[in-house]
Amino acid sequence: MATAKGQRRSTIYDIATATGTSPATVSMVLNGTWQRYRISEATATRILDAARTIGYNVNMKARGLRLARSGLAGMIMPHYRNRFFAGLSETFEAGARARGFCPMVVSTQRKPETEREVVERLLSHQVEFLFIVGVANPDPLNELCSAANIPCVNIDLPGANAPSVVTDNQGGARMLTDILLDKIAAPDPSFHFLGGVAGEYATEERIAGFSQALASRGIALPETHIHRCGYWPPTARQSIEHLHDKLGGLPAGLFINSITAFEGAVQFFRALPPQAFEGRFIGCFDWDPFAAFLPFPVTMLRQNVEAMIEQGFSYIENYRAGDHPLTKVPPQLGPSHVKVPA
Incomplete structure (x- = not known):
């Protein structure tokens, strides 16, 4: 709010800078919703005092106050x-x-x-x-x-x-791989990883967890068993088709890196007879409830979007310039697959 002709109007960003808080926190204090989001009384008082100091109207119901922010x-x-x-x-x-x-x-x-x-x-x-x-x-x-x-x-x-909020990709990949390994009877099963992009954080973290789970069982992971074919379904389909032709069938264990790569794999799987999946175990680092209707079992992980977004809002509401923490949110095991009778 200007105090003299030619002066720039004060904004919530000025208040945020003056109090070391975020504009979002300032907005919640000024519009009277701060208690709902667990902002402390001390922080609210500091923001209101700063607002008064720079001439901001602190009447919580004032229409003019609401127009001072975009919302x-x-x-x-x-x-x-x-x-x-x-x-x-x-x-x-x-x-x-x-x-x-x-x-x-x-x-x-x-x-x-x-x-x-x-x-x-x-x-x-x-x-x-x-x-x-x-x-x-x-x-x-x-x-x-x-x-x-x-x-x-x-x-x-x-x-x-x-600040960043990510899925615990490495921990989730270890969990999913261990579940698949527990189902396989072969002492040294052939395991392959499908999907993702070379050098991408999530892909490389999942490969690391996948490799660690195999190594803990004494199973080596050759680089040729990792197929970073991207996320596009047609490319994933081509990759799994090539692998199937090379091996003369599906590998004992197949870890698919995302639901979009899984979509491409399913397009190829449709051409295979039911016996092609006997003794074969598939996992996907993503989740879709329609997978329960596939004619073969698949174990899926569901990324916890609710926890990720809530943590993101927490970082915004407690924002500090120069503070860049990282939170890893564990994924959840999807509902058990039940094979649909033919």
Whole structure:
């Protein structure tokens, strides 16, 4: 709020800077919802005192106060094609609305140039914070947010320049591989890993957990048993078809890195006879309830989108510039597969 002609209006970002809190926290204090989100009375008092000092109207019901902020909460994500990303989006939208914000969610199709363009556009619309989901290199986007004094948090894939919340990919992969190993009778089973991108954080963490579980049973993992074929279903289908032809059948154990790669594998599996799956065990690091209707058993992990988004909001509400913690959220074992009678 200006005190003399020509002076810039004070904003919630000025209050956030003055009090060492986030704009989101300032907004919740000024609109009277701070107690609902467990913001301490001491923090609320500090924010209100700072608001009075710079001439901000602290009447919680005042219309003019609400117009001093955009009320927009932003999220970018790769796409909506699987339950994981769709679940993150839906949970984020519900969480943003519950906190008094209007959510804006935009897909970027994993294109860095689109990611940057969308973030710049969202910042120009004065979003109050931004969730950056599934971006392989979020650091440049984190820097854009920092330059605009807008809090952000990375979800799914971590970055060095903002708080990050990711699935415990390594721990989950060990758990899933151990479950598959417990089902296989062969003393030295042939295990293969399918899907993902070389050098990507989630892929390499899952490969590490997969390898550790095998090593703990005395099973070596040749590099030729790792097939980083990406996430696109047609490519995954080609990769599993090639592996099947090379081995003369499916391997005893197959770890599939994502639901989109699994989709491609299922397209190939449809051409196989039921006996092709006898003594073969398949796991997927993702979850879809429709897998229960497949004519072969599959063990799936469900990433805990609710816990991930809640932790993301916690980081935003307690944001500190220069503080970039990382939280790993354990995945959950999906419901047991029940084979549908023929």
